[in-house]
Amino acid sequence: MARTQGSHAQITGPRIRKAAQRLFAQQGYAAVSMRVIAREVGVQAGALYNYIPDKQTLLYELMRDHLLELHEAVGPCLVGPAPARLEAFVRFHIAFHHARPEEVFIAYMELRNLTPANFAEIEGLRRRYERVLAQMLHAGVREGAFSVPDEKVASMAIIAMLTGVNTWFREDGRLSLGDVQDMYWQMVARMVSVGGTVPS
Amino acid sequence: MARTQGSHAQITGPRIRKAAQRLFAQQGYAAVSMRVIAREVGVQAGALYNYIPDKQTLLYELMRDHLLELHEAVGPCLVGPAPARLEAFVRFHIAFHHARPEEVFIAYMELRNLTPANFAEIEGLRRRYERVLAQMLHAGVREGAFSVPDEKVASMAIIAMLTGVNTWFREDGRLSLGDVQDMYWQMVARMVSVGGTVPS
DNA sequence: CTTGGATATGAACGTGCGTTCAGTTAGCGT
DNA sequence: ACGCTAACTGAACGCACGTTCATATCCAAG
Helix, strand or coil, X not given: CCCCCCCCHHHHHHHHHXXXXXXXXXXXXXXXXXXXXXXXXXXXXXXXXXXXXXXXXXXXXXXXXXXXXXXHHHHHHHCCCHHHHHHHHHHHHHHHHHCCHHHHHHHHHCHHHCCHHHHXXXXXXXXXXXXXXXXXXXXXXXXXXXXXXXXXXXXXXXXXXXXXXXXXXXXXXXXXXHHHHHHHHHHXXXXXXXXXXCCC | CCCCCXXXXXXXXXXXXXXXXXXXXXXXXXXXXXXXXXXXXCXXXXXXXXXXXXXXXHHHHHHHHHHHHHHHHHHHHHCCCHHHHHHHHXXXXXXXXXXXXXXXXXXXXXXXXXXXXXXXXXXXXXXXHHHHHHHHHHHHHHHCCCCCCCHHHHHHHHHHHHHCHHHHCCCXXXXXXXXXXXXXXXXXXXXXXXXXXXXX
């Protein structure tokens, strides 16, 4: 048999990516075989190679696409006065990452499974995102709106604490995502001394 | 051949753990084979089973021992007034994790490679550690020394940002570990409003 | 109605996996 | 000097891996 039903190309490609994303996030890149991905999609393993050159590229493209989408989406946070931009960034980062737990998990956990060349590309995209926040802090400090011990260190600290939300937040818990955004913004604002003093 | 040199039992056991720790941290549990671990130690794969029941238990014990050591080591941070305890905790967490990058990496990245039973044990130990900080914050809030939006959320945020140091800090960078400890303590202190106001 | 390209199958390639175990050696206690 | 046992080897088990490829089928266009 071959092509047991109608034309599938525009369906199968995305389905492969979705299945790989789910499985990589759940079990890890190294633990997921091409045959398992294929079964999830409903084809034989060989058919996957009509859509991807190899397993490594599949992983790389998932991570790259995620980070490119992240860069596009953060754009609107880059306008206005520094404190407003920072607040927008905090809320954005939490919401964006919450909406994509699998992509985020993969982007953080599977870096070491990239070939050196692919790793360099992904790492570059990550650094660019970190610099977005660092520059935001830098501008705020220059304006006298923020005070931090070190702009780069503060940006790493903030990103780490924001990304950490994904490890514990559950939709059905006692807090809504909005609550969490409020709380994190309050903590970040205090951390960078927005307004030069602590908000009550 | 067998036992090509003198008695090795008390040497080989720890060497297996060290090798596994290094390799698991570098390449991931699923990507490291028993044969590779054995080669690193200088024995055949079969010999490993004189020291460990199986690969899964090797991973589990690495994580468990790390977390038990963490609990023992955090003890001294639990005395004194709340602000002093929190400062001690911040400095301790950074230093302890910095000294054990491989253990930390494994403990965070390989959770999904544990069997459900082992996962439950490890997760329990992690939660206990998180509760140490949460109770510290709770006490500080009760005393009026701290102010946070939510004690549990704040503890997750603080632990995430502290653990994040391991992802970027390099011994040979422009900052010493002491610098970083100072900066993070300053940021955390502001975040929980130590003293009810922002330290300059 | 024919045809050609898109889409998929299923077998096969060589390799490596975790684990077991009978056999072999080295060094200790006596 | 010698046996005992701890320590290790090396082969073997069945299975799964990523990838390739000849082949088969389906659909759209002419």
